[in-house]
Amino acid sequence: MHEIAKNIYWNGIKHWTLRNFHGRELSTHRASTYNAYIVRDEKTALIDTVWDPFADEFAASLEAGVGAKNIDLIVINHNEPDHGGSLGRVMELVPEGTPIYCSKNGAESIRKYFHRDDWNINVVKTGDSVSLGGRELTFVEMRLIHWPDSMMTFDSGAGVLFSNDAFGQHYCASGFFNDEVDECELYQEAIKYFANILAPYAPLIEKKLDEITALGLPVKLIAPSHGVIWRRDPLQIVGKYAEWAKAYSEGFAVIAYDCLYNATPAMAAAIAQGLANRGAAYKIFNTGGTDMSDLMTDMFCARGIIVGSSTVNNTVHRSIAGLLDDIRGHRLRGKIGAAFGSYGWSGEAPRLISEHLKGSGIEVAEEPLRAQYAPTPDDLRKCVEFGERFAEAMAAKRA
Ligand SMILES: [Fe+2]
Ligand SMILES: [Fe+2]
Known part of the structure; x- marks a missing residue:
């Protein structure tokens, strides 16, 4: 006592x-x-x-x-x-x-x-x-x-x-x-x-x-x-x-992805470059090796949530499926989101992520973005622009 x-x-x-x-x-x-x-x-x-x-x-x-x-x-x-x-x-x-x-x-x-x-x-x-x-x-x-x-x-x-x-x-x-x-x-x-x-x-x-x-x-x-x-x-x-x-936010973006090889991470880095070009702070996570409770804390503190996955068996990676369920379950408020990912042939993952984010009350600011096999310089330029527009959408959300 x-x-x-x-x-x-x-x-x-x-x-x-x-x-x-x-x-x-x-x-x-x-x-x-x-x-x-x-x-x-x-x-x-x-x-x-x-x-x-x-x-x-x-x-x-x-x-x-x-x-x-x-x-x-x-x-x-x-x-x-x-x-x-x-x-x-x-x-x-x-x-x-x-x-x-x-x-x-x-x-x-x-x-x-x-x-x-x-x-x-x-x-x-x-x-x-x-x-x-x-x-x-x-x-x-x-x-x-x-x-x-x-x-x-x-x-x-x-x-x-x-x-x-x-x-x-x-x-x-x-x-x-x-x-x-x-x-x-x-x-x-x-x-x-x-x-x-x-x-x-x-x-x-x-x-x-x-x-x-x-x-x-x-x-x-x-x-x-x-x-x-x-x-x-x-x-x-x-x-x-x-x-x-309230709809809490510290103003930064979280980019969370899982991947098979190097294409989705390259897209994440280019999106981050776009965010940086517009002065937006960000954090990048590979969900395959990330503590999900800590990641949920960062999601809760973020203004923007950008989720990526390469397409595996016509769907998203296992860790991304868990993350999306967590996002829905935690009923995050006042966030904007977007989806991206690389693929080989069917390429459903970005669309599935985007639909899931919408269904979870996240305001989706961008059409899902994807690149086939190894992203070309043109694909990566689109990722940078995606990041730049996303930063602008975050700034508009704050205003
Ligand atoms: Fe308790
Ligand atoms: Fe309790």
């Missing part, structure tokens, strides 16, 4: 060796933490648990810290297994009938994960609160940010917002607070988390942030369920979320 505010303790797990999350969907180069919290007053509350592989370690630390028998109530802000996973173990240790507070969808999720009808589950909604004696815990529903059951809990006495996944980062550090870690690393992980996990729900987040701001909560700490706690200027991350939840 580590006291983070008077009578409020972090009681989580630092999973230093974690390198992938959600199976292998998400890379976590800087590991992660599962943050559970204890609030002590006349009553003692446990807020969230940890991923179930750590259930024994978590139970031991609860026993050593407050003694599980002394827990009077449990709040489950979100029952995804990385947070609710150890609830079953905790329920074996706390007094029988200990109330669990969660959202309506949380109750359903708990029943369907644990298959127990005898637990004392109490459904709460936004504005409901529970008293611990000298302080109250108030609940704010966060439906579909990012699961149907998600909610936050606010300790109004201490000014601590237990925000669960919102404002989190897959980031592990020896310290507990944002002012104890490298700010650049922290923000790299915070935006990667937003881009990969929360971006699909950006319109809901935009609305919810307005709602939270209107509540005027006197927030002193934002304590998420992953990563470090926002203590220095805690609302800075709320401001960042407000930026990221």
